[in-house]
Amino acid sequence: MIEYDRVSISLGGQPVLRDISFSIEAGEIFCIIGKSGVGKSVMIKQLVGLLRPDSGAIRFEGQDVCGMDERGLMALRRECGMVFQQATLFDSMTCLENVALPLRVHYDLPEHRAQERAMGYLAQLGVSHLAEREPAALGPGLRKLVAIARTMTLQPKALLFDEPTTGLDPLAARKFDKLVKGPLARAGITQVVVSHDVRSVFDIADRVVMLHEGEVRFLGTSGELSECEDRVVRGFIEGKPEL
Amino acid sequence: MTPPSRPKLSLRASLFGRFSLADTGHDLRPLPQQPKGPISMVMRLGAMGVLLGRTTRLVFSARTDKGDTLRLAHKFANGSAVFIVVAMSFVGMIMVYQSTVQLNRAVGDTQLVGAAFLKLLVRVLGPTVIGMLIACRIGAGIAAEIAAMAVTDQLDALRLCAADPIEVLMVPRLRAGIIAALSLVIIGSCASALAGMTTGVVLFSMSPSTFWNFELIDNADLVQGIAKAFVYGVTVPIVAGAVGLSARGGAAGVGRATTDAVVGCSFAIVVLDSLISLMSHVVAGL
Ligand SMILES: Nc1ncnc2c1ncn2[C@@H]1O[C@H](COP(=O)(O)OP(=O)(O)OP(=O)(O)O)[C@@H](O)[C@H]1O
Numbered sequence: 001m002i003e004y005d006r007v008s009i010s011l012g013g014q015p016v017l018r019d020i021s022f023s024i025e026a027g028e029i030f031c032i033i034g035k036s037g038v039g040k041s042v043m044i045k046q047l048v049g050l051l052r053p054d055s056g057a058i059r060f061e062g063q064d065v066c067g068m069d070e071r072g073l074m075a076l077r078r079e080c081g082m083v084f085q086q087a088t089l090f091d092s093m094t095c096l097e098n099v100a101l102p103l104r105v106h107y108d109l110p111e112h113r114a115q116e117r118a119m120g121y122l123a124q125l126g127v128s129h130l131a132e133r134e135p136a137a138l139g140p141g142l143r144k145l146v147a148i149a150r151t152m153t154l155q156p157k158a159l160l161f162d163e164p165t166t167g168l169d170p171l172a173a174r175k176f177d178k179l180v181k182g183p184l185a186r187a188g189i190t191q192v193v194v195s196h197d198v199r200s201v202f203d204i205a206d207r208v209v210m211l212h213e214g215e216v217r218f219l220g221t222s223g224e225l226s227e228c229e230d231r232v233v234r235g236f237i238e239g240k241p242e243l
Numbered sequence: 244m245t246p247p248s249r250p251k252l253s254l255r256a257s258l259f260g261r262f263s264l265a266d267t268g269h270d271l272r273p274l275p276q277q278p279k280g281p282i283s284m285v286m287r288l289g290a291m292g293v294l295l296g297r298t299t300r301l302v303f304s305a306r307t308d309k310g311d312t313l314r315l316a317h318k319f320a321n322g323s324a325v326f327i328v329v330a331m332s333f334v335g336m337i338m339v340y341q342s343t344v345q346l347n348r349a350v351g352d353t354q355l356v357g358a359a360f361l362k363l364l365v366r367v368l369g370p371t372v373i374g375m376l377i378a379c380r381i382g383a384g385i386a387a388e389i390a391a392m393a394v395t396d397q398l399d400a401l402r403l404c405a406a407d408p409i410e411v412l413m414v415p416r417l418r419a420g421i422i423a424a425l426s427l428v429i430i431g432s433c434a435s436a437l438a439g440m441t442t443g444v445v446l447f448s449m450s451p452s453t454f455w456n457f458e459l460i461d462n463a464d465l466v467q468g469i470a471k472a473f474v475y476g477v478t479v480p481i482v483a484g485a486v487g488l489s490a491r492g493g494a495a496g497v498g499r500a501t502t503d504a505v506v507g508c509s510f511a512i513v514v515l516d517s518l519i520s521l522m523s524h525v526v527a528g529l
């Protein structure tokens with residue numbers, strides 16, 4: 001469903017990713033791990049056209065994302081939602097208005113109908129009590145849940161999560177894992193999760209890719225990951241820095 | 244790791260570089276070297292032209308609700324009304340006081356002070372001085388708000404809601420800017436005229452009916468005044484929006500964008516004022 005084909009990109013004169021190739025099947029839960037600054041966020045931003053690779057191709061359901069014009073990207077972003085690392089909400093709106101925005105823009109729903117539907121998504125994530133709060137007054141964990149609700153409103157076929165559990169308390173993090181494995185997986189949504197949380201990765205991932213110094217260091221199922229003998233991979237999952 | 248060779252930048256990217264606001268979010272990376280001086284000026288102007296084109300195209304087709312436009316127009320106009328009324332009253336007082344004093348010395352006849360002042364007010368003073376004030380208040384506000392969204396990824400988030408930032412942010416601001424500029428120019432000019440008249444009556448014992456002399460004002464003056472107000476109503480949101488959308492680099496970036504917007508808007512207004520005056524002189528001989 002999603003295919004990275006020899007993707008390279010450099011940012012600010014520094015090469016970030018080099019010759020990355022792998023593909024993600026429909027309905028799969030796919031995790032991307034790797035050290036900070038290795039380019040995980042860059043990886044998924046390219047998929048929704050927020051950054052364009054220098055060379056190579058990225059295909060979503062067979063269509064090349066890199067060649068898309070604006071209209072194509074708009075359509076793509078309806079199918080493929082993303083939750084940012086910093087859980088970016090619009091400060092000038094309440095949480096409920098934030099979640100209602102895509103509905104209002106897309107389905108041309110009047111405000112009160114959009115808000116009714118938005119409320120449903122907030123309730124699904126257990127944060128309906130935050131509806132009237134300003135995002136600026138919330139901590140990162142709660143903001144993330146609201147941002148996830150906003151992404152779900154467009155009922156995408158694929159969801160990209162950039163470090164969803166970072167900043168969440170352990171309970172909320174496990175609740176997120178449950179959401180990913182439960183309702184979202186049952187709905188057949190392909191999920192790409194960038195994560196530092198090794199426990200959550202083993203818990204949810206069907207397959208995992210590990211990036212290291214701009215290249216793919218490991219690609220396989222989570223079972224294979226736990227048995228991987230590679231020095232760098234072991235170091236990462238056991239939390240032992242190489243000296 | 245050998246760096247991959249840098250691809251050739253698209254024409255648009257090389258033309259507009261980081262000012263590529265035409266953006267789908269593509270090619271937002273800074274150019275390897277930021278151009279400086281006149282080239283950067285031209286690029287900025289180009290980017291503003293692109294933004295103007297895209298916003299105008301969407302003004303008629305945008306699906307955003309009207310509520311946004313009215314709310315913003317109310318905010319812009321209401322927020323600046325007192326400031327502009329007070330400032331323009333002072334401008335009126337100073338103008339009438341100085342011209343009466345000078346005319347008294349030079350000609351000894353102050354019959355036409357009111358008429359000349361009103362004509363000047365309608366053609367230049369009203370739209371242009373108020374345009375500058377609007378650039379400070381509304382321009383800085385728009386630039387700061389949009390720049391803050393740009394540096395915190397909120398624009399990307401908008402794009403990911405499959406919403407076009409230009410449609411959602413710029414269209415209502417353009418509409419609201421026009422409404423606010425027109426109404427503020429009318430209110431501010433009236434305040435200035437009243438303050439000028441009061442000065443004439445109180446300090447120089449003119450009769451209000453002598454001052455209130457519209458003979459010198461013809462339709463062309465009114466058209467020019469309204470045209471200027473309209474053009475500034477378009478210019479301020481576009482210039483400020485362009486600067487805001489291309490902001491990068493945290494709080495410092497927001498600060499830079501705000502300063503740039505005030506400077507850019509005021510400068511644009513002065514230039515446009517001359518252009519419109521020149522054009523009406525050439526076209527209609529006025
Ligand atoms: N817009 C940009 N312009 C220039 N350089 C960038 C840009 N975005 C990312 N980078 C650089 O690309 C590299 C990878 O960044 P990225 O955010 O993808 O890392 P990450 O793997 O997501 O790390 P983290 O775990 O901290 O989120 C970093 O060195 C960063 O400085």
Ligand SMILES: [Mg+2]
Nearest residue numbers: 040041085162
């Ligand atoms: Mg990241």
